Amino acid sequence: MTLATQPYKGARDFYPEDKRLQKYMFGTIRKVVEQFGYEEYDAPILEPLELYLAKTGEEIVNEQTYAFTDRGGRQVAIRPEMTPTVSRMVAARRQELAYPLRWYSIPNLWRYERPQRGRLREHWQLNVDIFGLPGIEAEMELIQIADTILRSFGSTHDMYSIRINSRKLMDFILKDYLELTPTQINTVCKLIDRMHKIPHAEFMAEVDAVFTPSQRDAGASNKLIGLLKIKQLQHLPEVIREHESAKELKQLMDMLDDARITNAVFDITIMRGFDYYTGIVFEIFDNDPNNNRSMMGGGRYDGLVGLFGVEPVPTVGLGWGDVTMQNFLEGHDLMPNLRPETDVYVVLIGDVYSKALRIIQDLRNMGANVAVDLSGRKPDKQIKSAAKKGIHYAMFIGEKELDEELYEIRNLLTGVEERHSAARIVSIVTDYREEEI
């Protein structure tokens, strides 16, 4: 029985070239989020299972969570999402924190399910949350952050669309306007979520089947179907438009317009899976028809912190998975060609190792990242290794160089070779590193 070399199902190994991409993505994200004044936090990957039982949604906890009993008999879960954890942390220091609170994290999360494109068992997810603001300025800021992140990767507004809806609005429509029962509301919500995935006729039939004959006679079924076709807030019936939640949506859309975020639209079919959303919900979709899925989602959840027995804190948050982000960037050809962190690869010629040690350490002290071959192979083999690793410069150190204190440095891309002092070499190779970014 030989050991398998592949990683655990649905999880990824990050070889250096993969890790470089991840570092690039997370680095770009961090820069933007910190520009908006958000602070990074973190927490354990294990939580008591009950943390998720309270609010996440039954199926997710029962079937999609990695859970086990620890040696002390405690029920433990590997975190499937970060929102309960961050709510717990805020609740624990409810009184002493300075609001509004702006926090972010990039945790790895696990879900037990069948892997498919864009969805693995382990993924990293950017979580950005703002606590303590009841007004839609909070939603505005998070959407702005998401938009800024995409822009700083080099994408343009035609590549993605921001779709916005409100749970509060949907509640009003389904409960008060259409007068549906809680069971009917549940079924309809799930149906709406699938609207764009199933044939139109089938969808219509399934919607119609939800209603009782008397409701149908009163026109409720046709009303709902009519509503679901609406693409703009102003086309909603007046009673709905006058509702507080619709006015909020309108304000938010106007703010986005003022901020020149022109690819944001009202979309009545955006529901989000979690039970805990209480207000505005939003998602960003890739416009590429080959990857037409939601890559980021978020919304307002004002009730979660309060579950821990403290005064509730109004909160808006977003979650953005690394897998969907990477699919988007690759699909639009936005992933840069990244080089390793090593600036220069030292090729030792002859038996000069101990004599070269000092100059090599000088290079590092002056700021260069320096790898030394150390294999004692012929120069051609050493150069080949450097080139294969993607390192941009090779530096030759032999007796002659040590005597003259001038070293050959070769650009491995162009093949151009020059002789310089150690200080000059450091400035050449580190200048190149700057250019790359």
Place this chain on the structure above:
RNA sequence: GCGGAUGUAGCUCAGUUGGUUAGAGCGUCUGAUUGUGGCUCAGAAGGCCGUGGGUUCAAGUCCCAUCAUUCGCCCCA
């Protein structure tokens, strides 16, 4: 949990109606007078044909099971 597709060298794949000793390209390693990669040339290593069973004189090839990968569905963090 359900359905489809695919498993042959490190990678991408050929392999005829079942028929000797399983192939190519790329990659890897060695060498072409030991201080310079990419081009060229010569050579080498590397495979229980995913695994187990069955049919057959004979299985990489046909049948069954199983495992794995992958694309969908359910569900969505």
